[in-house]
Amino acid sequence: MRLCRLALLLLLLPCAALAQDRRSTLRVSLNTELQVLDPLVTTINATRVFAYLVFDTLVSLDAEGQYRPQMLQGWEISPDRLTYSFTLREGLEWSDGQPVTAEDCVASIRRWAKREALGGQLMAATREMRVVDARRFEIRLNRPFAFVIEALGKAGHTIPVMMPARLAAHDPNLPVPEIIGSGPYRFLQSEWRPGERASFVRNPRYRPREEPPSALAGGKVPRMERIELLSIADQATRAAALEAGELDFLEVLPFDFIARMRRNRAILVGQPRGIDQFLAVLNINHAVPPFNDPAVRRALQATILQPEVMAAMGLPDDMVVPWCGSIYMCNAAGTTEAGTEGLRAASTERARTLLRASSYRGEPVVFLHAAASALLNPIGLVMADQMRRAGFNVDLRSTDYATVAQKRLSRAPVEQGGWSVAPIVLNGVDLVNPLANPLIAYNCVEYPGWYCDPRLKDLTARYSEAATPEEQRRLADELQAVVHDAVTFIPGGQFAGPPAWRADLRGVVPFSFPVFWGVERR
Structure with a gap:
C-alpha cells in the first residue's frame, strides 16, 4: 500500500497498474515527453527511444562504431562501387503478421530521404532503387557515394526505420496514422495517454539476431514483458520515484542528485563518455x-x-x-x-x-x-x-x-x-x-x-x-x-547527462540514448 500511496501522490499510475508483476515490467521516465510517434517528423529524443522499441533498421551501429547488418542478411558492393545489393533476413514479419518485403524497405528509404540531410544526399547520388524479389533490392548510384551503409545505419535523429510500404507512402511531413513495426516491442496505441503514459509489450513476431547485443546492433532480445514510459515533469519527483522504487530507469538523472545517487547502493549511475x-x-x-x-x-x-x-x-x-x-x-x-x-x-x-x-x-x-x-x-x-x-x-x-x-x-x-x-x-x-x-x-x-x-x-x-x-x-x-x-x-x-537505474536491473546497454532490449531484473 505504501507504493500505491506514493504513486497517487506523484500522479504516476493508478494502483491497479502498480499491481502488475514487477519483475516483468520496466518503468521508465524520459527527459522529454513522448508526443509524436513518427521519428521522421520530430527530433525529440523521446521519439527516437520510441522508434528503437517498435521499429527496426536495415543496418545498425555497434559499440565499436562499426556498421553491421540488422534486418539485412548482408550486402554486396560491385567492383566499381556503384551498385549495392541488399538481402533481407528470412522470416521477418511486421507486428500485424505480414511479411517484411524489399518493396517495404525501398518505400521506407524513399520516405526517410525526403526528411533527412544524409538521406537526401544519398538519393542525389542514386540513379535508381530497384526491387529484385521479395527479399532483395538494389541501390544503383550515378556517382560514387562513400556512405551508403552509414546512411542506412544512421543512429542519429531522423532514423531510417523500416515500415510497411502502405505507411511509407504517407506524406513524410505528417506522422503516419498507424504504428506497425518489426522491432522488439509492440506499441499499445489504444492505451496511450499523452502527458501520462505510453505502454509497450513484447512483439511475439520479432526475430532477434543471434549475436550478442552491442550498442544498437546484434540480438535485441526483449526480456521484459512490458515497458511503461511515464511522464513526470518535475525533476525532483523523478529522482524521488527512482529512489522509492516507483521507477526503474531515468534517462537523465537531475544533476543535483548525482552525488546522492552515487552513494545509494540501490541505484547505479551511468558514466557517458565521448x-x-x-x-x-x-x-x-x-x-x-x-x-x-x-x-x-x-x-x-x-x-x-x-x-x-x-x-x-x-x-x-x-x-x-x-x-x-x-x-x-x-x-x-x-x-x-x-x-x-x-x-x-x-x-x-x-x-x-x-x-x-x-x-x-x-x-x-x-x-x-x-x-x-x-x-x-x-x-x-x-x-x-x-x-x-x-x-x-x-x-x-x-x-x-x-x-x-x-x-x-x-x-x-x-x-x-x-x-x-x-x-x-x-x-x-x-x-x-x-x-x-x-x-x-x-x-x-x-x-x-x-x-x-x-x-x-x-x-x-x-x-x-x-x-x-x-x-x-x-x-x-x-x-x-x-x-x-x-x-x-x-x-x-x-x-554528460547521466542515466540512472535500479541496481536490480542487468543487461542495460550503454549508449547515447536509452534502449531497453536485453534488460531484465536480477
Whole structure:
C-alpha cells in the first residue's frame, strides 16, 4: 500500500497498474515527453527511444562504431562501387503478421530521404532503387557515394526505420496514422495517454539476431514483458520515484542528485563518455540582423566562454569537458582541433573589440531561453549574461522548451516576433558523420538558423565521394574549419547527462540514448 500511496501522490499510475508483476515490467521516465510517434517528423529524443522499441533498421551501429547488418542478411558492393545489393533476413514479419518485403524497405528509404540531410544526399547520388524479389533490392548510384551503409545505419535523429510500404507512402511531413513495426516491442496505441503514459509489450513476431547485443546492433532480445514510459515533469519527483522504487530507469538523472545517487547502493549511475555525451551549442539566426553579418557572428563567437557555461551545469568534474572545439565531439574518434583558433581566443574584451568594429549598433537581440529545461536553463542564463557583458542588447524570452522549439521555426524579423539566438543541446551520436552533423548538413536548406556557405557545399560533396579514411579525415578537418570561420553555430561545452537505474536491473546497454532490449531484473 505504501507504493500505491506514493504513486497517487506523484500522479504516476493508478494502483491497479502498480499491481502488475514487477519483475516483468520496466518503468521508465524520459527527459522529454513522448508526443509524436513518427521519428521522421520530430527530433525529440523521446521519439527516437520510441522508434528503437517498435521499429527496426536495415543496418545498425555497434559499440565499436562499426556498421553491421540488422534486418539485412548482408550486402554486396560491385567492383566499381556503384551498385549495392541488399538481402533481407528470412522470416521477418511486421507486428500485424505480414511479411517484411524489399518493396517495404525501398518505400521506407524513399520516405526517410525526403526528411533527412544524409538521406537526401544519398538519393542525389542514386540513379535508381530497384526491387529484385521479395527479399532483395538494389541501390544503383550515378556517382560514387562513400556512405551508403552509414546512411542506412544512421543512429542519429531522423532514423531510417523500416515500415510497411502502405505507411511509407504517407506524406513524410505528417506522422503516419498507424504504428506497425518489426522491432522488439509492440506499441499499445489504444492505451496511450499523452502527458501520462505510453505502454509497450513484447512483439511475439520479432526475430532477434543471434549475436550478442552491442550498442544498437546484434540480438535485441526483449526480456521484459512490458515497458511503461511515464511522464513526470518535475525533476525532483523523478529522482524521488527512482529512489522509492516507483521507477526503474531515468534517462537523465537531475544533476543535483548525482552525488546522492552515487552513494545509494540501490541505484547505479551511468558514466557517458565521448559521443555518448552532449554538446551545448548556440543556435544563431543567420537570416535576420544582426547575425546575418559575419563580423557580428565572430564577435558572438568570442563572447561564449565554455568553462563558465559548463561550470553552471553543476556536474561532477568527471562528467564535464570544460572546453571542446570539435564539432564531432571531444574524446572521440573524429576529434580534431582544426579551425579552433578563434574559439580558443574567446574573451569578453576581445568580444567587445570585435563588436565595436562590426555593424552592430545596439539593436535588441532576442534570446530564446528554455527556462523549464533542466539542461537548457543554466546554459541559457550564462550565455545571455556573457552576451550582455560583451555589449549585446539582450532581450531574454524565457519560456518552456516546446515554445522555444516552435519559435525557432520563424524566419520573421525580430521586430515582428522573430528570434536571434537560442541555446540547444545535441547528442554526440548525431555529430560523428559530417554528412549528418546538423552544424554542417543543413547548409542552405530549411533548418532553424538558415546558415548558407558555398564552401560547405563543395566540401560535403567531396567528402561524400572520399574513397579513403585519410581523405575523409582531411576533408572533415576542412569542414570544421569552415564551420568555425563562418560561425554557423557556437559550441558551449561538452557534458554528460547521466542515466540512472535500479541496481536490480542487468543487461542495460550503454549508449547515447536509452534502449531497453536485453534488460531484465536480477
